[in-house]
Amino acid sequence: MSTTKKTLVMGASTAPDRYANKAIKMLQQYNQPVVAIGKKEGNVDGITIEKEQVPFEGVDTVTLYLNPVRQKPYYNYIISLQPKRVVFNPGTENPEFYKLLQENNIMVDVGCTLVMLTTNQY
Template sequence: MSKKTLVLGASLKPDRYSNMAIRKLVNYNQETVAFGMRSGEVAGVPIDTELVDYKDIDTVTLYLNPTRQQEYYDYVVNLKPKRVIFNPGTENPAFYTILKAHNITFEVACTLVLLSTNQY
């Protein structure tokens, strides 16, 4: 079953993990939307450079370091995702507390590994 996923911190650079995640999500037939600093397209997924009020987001997968995440706390909470994935390097206890307060599940994991091991 497809879980609509927002890749927050998407990159056009093929060697970036966010880019790899978009491609893998598409390969696994997961509905994917993306936000990044530069507009473009990865595997047919447009990268938005302005915050969009996406509907029915199941998962937000983060590719921003904890300092860069701060400006997106309210945005992520207001999307009301079922879960937020903190990929390696994005771990953020302050954000965990905010998510817990809003009953949003989070996990410290790697989206690429979750997909590859059928745990997504």
Template sequence: MKNTLIIGATPNPARYAYRAAHMLKSKGHSIVNIGIKSGEVAGVAIEKPAEIYEDVDTVTLYIGPPLQSGYFNYILETHPKRVIFNPGTENDELKDILRANGIETMNACTLVLLATDQY
């Protein structure tokens, strides 16, 4: 199972990040919720981007490019194996930085990857 860091986590059930957190947990993956809102999702508290997690397999992004620059160093410091750019989060600048640091990038939908057992 893959430890997944969700950037853009929210307690709002209408958001895709919320749905992804629940689906990841239901498929047996551990999650870390990172966001600006307070609360919890899928039984896991939403944290600010402070603690560095070093056992992250995947980062899945649910924030748009204008907000991502504040997370560049945080993502790099976690040393994930891959970063998933969900629809609307694609960012060539961040992709170039990640690839230069040996991190795989994907333009994909976490929900679709999970639903089709491609995660």
């Protein structure tokens, strides 16, 4: 993987069994810069989990670990970050949000961040 893609993990968790937690760790293993937002503040391997909608700069990818209902309050926030793409991990599929993203020229990627990283498709 030659290029880095600053990634915002939405739905981040300090619980090691959560896929969002695994994604933070794996993104770091693959030398991808990571920022994170979750329900509770915390820290995963040096990455601070924020509770607020921080105006992060230079986010290439947003990877979602929030079900569609929990995504709604973040629609405008995610669009305002102007990422190149949003990854909808299993269980986060949301056609309503796909449409909004596409209207704002943001690519929709339905897949699994962990699989994408391990198969060099990130």
